[in-house]
Structure formats: C-alpha cells, structure tokens
Amino acid sequence: MNLQTYPDREMMMLSLADKIAGQLGEFLRRDGKATLSVPGGTTPGPVFDTLSGVDLDWANVAVVLNDERWVPESSDRSNTRLVRERLIRGRAAQARLIPLYAPADAPEEMLEALSDGVRPHLPISVLLLGMGTDMHTASLFPGADKLDEALSPQAPILMALRAEAAGEPRITLTAPVLQAAYNIHILITGAEKRAAVERAASLPPKDAPVRAVLDNATVHWAE
Numbered sequence: 001m002n003l004q005t006y007p008d009r010e011m012m013m014l015s016l017a018d019k020i021a022g023q024l025g026e027f028l029r030r031d032g033k034a035t036l037s038v039p040g041g042t043t044p045g046p047v048f049d050t051l052s053g054v055d056l057d058w059a060n061v062a063v064v065l066n067d068e069r070w071v072p073e074s075s076d077r078s079n080t081r082l083v084r085e086r087l088i089r090g091r092a093a094q095a096r097l098i099p100l101y102a103p104a105d106a107p108e109e110m111l112e113a114l115s116d117g118v119r120p121h122l123p124i125s126v127l128l129l130g131m132g133t134d135m136h137t138a139s140l141f142p143g144a145d146k147l148d149e150a151l152s153p154q155a156p157i158l159m160a161l162r163a164e165a166a167g168e169p170r171i172t173l174t175a176p177v178l179q180a181a182y183n184i185h186i187l188i189t190g191a192e193k194r195a196a197v198e199r200a201a202s203l204p205p206k207d208a209p210v211r212a213v214l215d216n217a218t219v220h221w222a223e
C-alpha cells in the first residue's frame with residue numbers, strides 16, 4: 001500500500017482532484033476518451049466540487065459509480081444523486097454518467113441491462129474509491145451474502161449484494177473490474193479509517209474487502 005498523508009483535508013481534496021484531472025487528461029490526449037469511476041458516501045464531495053471546475057474534454061469522459069444503494073435518485077442515500085449534484089455540473093456537465101440504478105424492486109432485475117451500459121467503458125482509466133471503517137470498499141462488505149463470488153477473478157462486471165451493515169440492497173462493480181483499473185486511489189479521512197486501512201493490509205479480502213485493491217492503490221489520508 002502506498003499511503004500519502006496530507007496536513008489537512010482541504011489540501012488533500014484539492015491535490016487529489018488535481019491528480020485525477022491530470023490522469024484523465026493523459027487518457028484523453030492518448031485515446032480521445034477516459035473512464036472515471038467514483039464512490040458515493042460522505043467523503044468525496046469536495047473532490048467532486050473541484051473536479052467539476054477543471055477544464056477537460058469532459059464530453060469524452062464516462063463517469064461510472066463504484067456502487068449504488070438500491071434507492072431512487074430522489075433519496076438522499078442515492079450515490080447517483082451525489083454525483084449529479086457535485087460532479088456532473090459546471091465544466092463537467094458534459095460528462096456521460098453511466099447508470100448503476102434503474103427503477104425496479106430489486107437490483108437483480110436490472111443487472112444485465114446495467115452491465116451492458118458499463119461494459120463499453122472498461123477498463124477504468126482512473127478509479128477513486130472510498131472505504132468504510134469496516135474495510136468495505138465499493139459495496140464489497142465483509143459478511144455480504146455474495147462476497148466470495150464478487151471477489152473471484154471470474155466475477156461478472158456488476159453484482160447485487162446484501163449485507164447487514166449496508167442497509168439497502170447494493171449493486172457494485174466487482175473485484176476484477178476494480179483491479180483492472182489503470183490508476184487506483186482510495187480516499188479516507190480520520191484516525192479510525194487510517195487504523196482500518198493499516199489493519200486491512202494484513203488481512204485477506206474476505207475479511208477486509210478493500211485488500212482486493214490495496215496493493216496497487218495510493219491511499220490518500222488526512223485527519
């Protein structure tokens with residue numbers, strides 16, 4: 001694990017947004033397109049705020065969430081809502097948001113259609129992940145019903161998972177999709193998450209799912 005620490009959160013968010021923009025720019029110059037995968041939750045908003053103001057060829061950037069809670073966009077638990085409100089606006093308004101949610105009672109009903117939408121945008125150029133204090137990343141939760149399958153090299157692009165700690169049913173990119181990303185960043189704040197990520201480094205992915213990507217990731221941390 002490559003751990004990068006910052007004097008404060010503001011500096012970390014600005015610096016990480018700058019790094020991500022630079023990496024997206026390299027893909028855009030070389031391939032004419034790029035895929036950015038981002039987390040939801042409470043941490044990444046300030047990175048999105050800065051990124052949305054960066055001058056990039058956003059029309060050729062596909063944005064894919066790492067995971068989604070199975071709730072409509074009207075819910076304040078919706079990761080899609082966060083991304084629309086904080087990232088896909090300003091200069092980034094032209095970016096293409098690839099859906100991880102569609103109205104249906106259960107994620108299983110939409111897995112195939114949503115996977116078909118994601119497939120053309122793989123592999124991910126720049127992957128930004130969050131992490132919970134329980135060492136889950138994306139919606140790969142310890143103890144989730146289908147965690148073993150989602151961690152397997154044969155896992156499909158997307159899976160539906162359920163876990164007690166997750167609240168709603170989840171839909172998530174699986175481990176092989178995350179591992180195939182060209183650039184991997186994990187964004188965490190606070191002492192509890194720092195201790196958790198250090199603990200994860202010596203645990204197997206079934207106990208600490210973030211471990212599935214840790215060896216090739218840069219972990220960005222500020223108090």
Ligand SMILES: O=C1O[C@H](COP(=O)(O)O)[C@@H](O)[C@H](O)[C@H]1O
Nearest residue numbers: 039040041042043130131132138
């Ligand atoms: O439920 C989720 O949690 C993680 C971590 O969220 P945070 O609020 O602790 O930053 C997030 O990365 C993931 O995308 C989200 O669905």
